[in-house]
Amino acid sequence: MSLRSPIGRVRGLGSAKEGVSHWWSQRMTAVALVPLTLWFVAAVTSHVGADHAEMVAWVGSPVTAGLFILLIAATFYHAYLGLQVVIEDYFHSEAAKVVILVLIKGACFVLALIGVLSVLTLLFEG
Amino acid sequence: MATTNRPLSPHLQVYRPQLTSVLSILHRGTGIALAVGTLLLIYWLAAAAGGSESFAQAQGLIGSWVGRLLLFGWTFALFYHLCNGVRHLFWDGGYGLELPDVYRSGWMVVAGSFALTVLSWLFGYFGGGL
Numbered sequence: 499m500s501l502r503s504p505i506g507r508v509r510g511l512g513s514a515k516e517g518v519s520h521w522w523s524q525r526m527t528a529v530a531l532v533p534l535t536l537w538f539v540a541a542v543t544s545h546v547g548a549d550h551a552e553m554v555a556w557v558g559s560p561v562t563a564g565l566f567i568l569l570i571a572a573t574f575y576h577a578y579l580g581l582q583v584v585i586e587d588y589f590h591s592e593a594a595k596v597v598i599l600v601l602i603k604g605a606c607f608v609l610a611l612i613g614v615l616s617v618l619t620l621l622f623e624g
Numbered sequence: 625m626a627t628t629n630r631p632l633s634p635h636l637q638v639y640r641p642q643l644t645s646v647l648s649i650l651h652r653g654t655g656i657a658l659a660v661g662t663l664l665l666i667y668w669l670a671a672a673a674g675g676s677e678s679f680a681q682a683q684g685l686i687g688s689w690v691g692r693l694l695l696f697g698w699t700f701a702l703f704y705h706l707c708n709g710v711r712h713l714f715w716d717g718g719y720g721l722e723l724p725d726v727y728r729s730g731w732m733v734v735a736g737s738f739a740l741t742v743l744s745w746l747f748g749y750f751g752g753g754l
Contacts, residue, residue, distance in 0.1 A: 525713065525716060528709050528712075528713060529713065531706075531709075532706065532709075532710065535702065535706055536706075539699075539702070539744050540744075540747075542748075543744050543745075543747045543748035543751065544747070544751065546748045546749075547683070547687070548683075549676070549679075549680070549683075550672065550675065550676035550679040550680065551676070553672045553679060554672070557672065566669070573662060573665075574662065577655075577658070577659040577662060580655045580656075580659070581655075581656070581659055584652060584655075584656065609662060609663070609666045612666050612669075612670055613665070613666045613669050613670075615673070616666070616669035616670045616672065616673035617669060617673075619673035620669075620672055620673055623673075
């Protein structure tokens with residue numbers, strides 16, 4: 499016998515137990531990544547073959563460094579949300595699913611951290 | 625047992641590929657490829673932060689023909705995922721869900737991602753690039 503009321507069972511959970519937050523975060527990071535990606539491609543293609551001094555001068559500006567940090571944050575958040583859905587679709591063993599999700603979340607976090615710290619290093623160098 | 629005429633889910637080995645299904649799985653495929661490609665982005669930034677020696681090494685690796693080939697693939701994956709992502713955002717808003725519109729936007733995504741890939745490489749070689 500369940501002590502929960504029908505409204506308590508229905509409210510805000512759904513079958514995935516998380517409501518719309520995953521869906522919404524994925525869309526918000528997608529919207530943010532449209533201008534960030536276009537900036538990234540335009541910026542990188544105009545710095546093809548740059549040497550270290552040019553790279554430091556470029557990323558060393560607060561605007562460039564800030565855009566890079568936003569790009570890194572949005573990219574890894576969006577990548578994790580996307581990879582999570584792929585793994586949930588194709589891994590049917592609960593244990594394997596949880597282990598892989600934790601590993602991927604950790605990898606995304608570590609890579610994002612290295613990226614942000616590298617940008618900050620270049621910012622303070624320039 | 626009565627034969628019911630329920631819709632079957634697509635059986636991949638015998639199901640004829642269509643623009644809609646191919647573009648759909650390509651969105652997922654390019655998404656995974658781009659997630660792997662972030663390794664190169666972070667390696668490049670970390671090499672730049674590491675100093676001129678490690679950065680020169682990274683630039684050499686990325687500039688090699690294998691590096692350029694990978695980069696070209698990732699450029700296409702990026703633009704495809706970007707264009708088709710915008711298509712998804714329109715669908716989320718409730719626009720373009722009629723079948724003719726879905727095919728029209730699908731071909732627009734294909735043309736757009738090829739055009740943007742070629743344009744950005746031309747710009748990289750002949751534009752602001754060295």
